[in-house]
Amino acid sequence: MKSTIQYKTTPTKLQLGLNMAPKPLIILVPIRWCLLLLVARIMIISSGPTGAVDAADPQAKLLNQGCSQYNATDLSDFYANLNATFSDLRAQLGGNKRFATGQQARGSDPVYAMAQCRDYLSTADCTACFTAAEKQIRNCSTANGARVIYDGCFLRYYLIII
Numbered sequence: 001m002k003s004t005i006q007y008k009t010t011p012t013k014l015q016l017g018l019n020m021a022p023k024p025l026i027i028l029v030p031i032r033w034c035l036l037l038l039v040a041r042i043m044i045i046s047s048g049p050t051g052a053v054d055a056a057d058p059q060a061k062l063l064n065q066g067c068s069q070y071n072a073t074d075l076s077d078f079y080a081n082l083n084a085t086f087s088d089l090r091a092q093l094g095g096n097k098r099f100a101t102g103q104q105a106r107g108s109d110p111v112y113a114m115a116q117c118r119d120y121l122s123t124a125d126c127t128a129c130f131t132a133a134e135k136q137i138r139n140c141s142t143a144n145g146a147r148v149i150y151d152g153c154f155l156r157y158y159l160i161i162i
Helices: 031-046 075-094 123-140
Strands: 062-067 099-104 111-117 145-150 153-159
Touching: 062 123, 075 099, 075 111, 075 123, 075 153, 111 123, 123 145, 123 153
Parallel strands: none
Antiparallel strands: 062 145, 099 111, 111 153, 145 153
């Protein structure tokens, strides 16, 4: 009887694949996820370019409002000055400007105000945003200062009493 000797050999690094370049990882994604991502992408693309403003969009979404805790002293002078100042601001913004300041200093409660629209708004949209801001700021009633900030414009008035 002959005895046979069996030798065990260890695999080399090459046989183990340690010296080979890594293979790309393939991730299998269920088809429903692919369809969901495709639908989401189509919805984003069809909603228009990011940051674009449609024509006739005054961007009158209220972002912030503040009213002074102090009131005007002479209400008839205050309202006359406020109305005249807002009228002046409206005229300036209607003339293709995007920033306007105004003041009316008759009587004891002089009113100073400023308004600004975003550069990309049309004149009509700027005026429409100003109209919304003017309406909103009047909710401050007799406050001697107020501000209203919309995403397309802002309006502020204040009294300086010496």
